[in-house]
Amino acid sequence: MEPIRRREDTHNCGCVRCRSVDAQLIRQSVGGDLLVGAVLTKRHPSVVVAALGLLIVTGLLDPLWTRIGQPVPVVDVPAKAIFFFGVLSVGIRAYAVTLFTASVSDQTVSTRESIQYCVSRLPALCATLVGIIAASFAAIGVASVGATVLFALALGVRALTGLTLVDDSVFTGASATLMFGSVMALAAFKFWLAPEICVGGGYGPVAALRLSWSLTPTHRLRLLIVVVGFAATVFGGDLLANALATIGSKNVLVVPSVIGAIMQVLLYIVWFAVGTQIYLRSVVDH
Template sequence: MVDRIERREDVDGCACLECRGVSAGVTRRRIGDVLLWAVGVLRNRRSILLVFLAVAAVQFVGFVGPPAVEVTLSFVVFTGGLFARSYAGTIVAGELVDRRYAPTTAAAHALRRLPAVVATLLFTFLSTMALTVVGVLAGAAVLFADSPVVTAAGIVALAVTVVLVIVVLVKFILAPEAVVVGGYGPIAALAVSWGLVSFRRRTTIVLVSLVVAIATAFAITEISAATATHPVVGSPPTRLVVLAGSSLATYLSGAITAIVFAHLYVQRILE
């Protein structure tokens, strides 16, 4: 049984730190302390590292295999990545409330919450796509309008759309943790994440930086795989080593990020 960590107003009974089994130090950790703590968790709870490395191995097999294998394994990598994040969140939540969940318990909970996590990401995708459509229409107005007024309005609308997409993505960044750790449904998780993430905090800058770092590492891995048949430099063994290294770095940073996200969710909920 995995306990939920919900907002105070959603808890039946006392929601103080003592009743939840959380030390006051958890709420006082700064982002630098959280990052160091995440490294310690990754070292002590090695099952998190193994799960992420397993997903990295599957992705690497897809890269070096034929296209049919890569397409087939891409679904496994996608769901495996979500499972890994959910698994890490469950383990971290247990560590923060002084409950050491067994790997089997955490894995079972992550699997149960996985459909809701997928639904949450789907709603996020639909929200950003709706805003993107508005941006495309604004861009079309800029390209085809003869009136300077319409062109100026289109440019402004396009800029606003880009900003809104970034805001939505950042504000919904803790929604998967709200699903897994808090036990919320997809829509409620989005609302919870929206309320927890503030642009006035330095923590938000770190969150965005972590996501950008992972996205960059993932992009490098994808580019390396896509250009493997037309390499710029290096022998085939060298390219395989580079590809494996970039994939490993991506998922190691992903493991740290998942731990940090789960900690920040719990920290914000308890504030």
């Protein structure tokens, strides 16, 4: 597959027509992005099969997850979730973005060529994801230092004037989650498109992170919908299962749980497709 790069990084013309990118991509709304994402998912059933296969394998490995213990102590995240989202974020996402980029840019790519290109991008994609995680935790570190300095100043004010501005409860409970979680979410938001840029554009990790940071302000609303939608997809299944658990037995909930898991997987693929469209819209010259 031929990656779609920025105009300044191409030797030939970078216009929509010369790159065979559908001009409708530039003009369509957020709803259009979602519709095209659903169409692309239907057009490439191999992506769906791969994602559903991951879901089945993750379920079959339940004895292993039980043996490992829940959650994994170091990161406080269940091993099952680490495996599923790790493979989803690397393997499935790379394969989906490869096929979607080729499809939207009207490239004829065989399954073998798609897999070869996808595999060739995996090292760069893994490094990009590590960079996103590192940047997110670095943002938390900066926020922690800032909060500590402000807290020290507040203690100094209390010592001099007796006025209590804040107490150490800000570092615990809901306030800490809101403060530090918001910082991590902001960093993740700025770098959300980096995997699509890395795979669809063929860029290295540093360039992908830099481009994602610079492209985010231009497509803030679209990207916000993608990030919020993805988060809702991640947590929506558990919330729905808990709600259904209050009105039915576990046996009755087996079928709804399976259907819900399948719908979640399909939505993940759609969000990857929408992210790919946002990137392509950002770099083609119209």
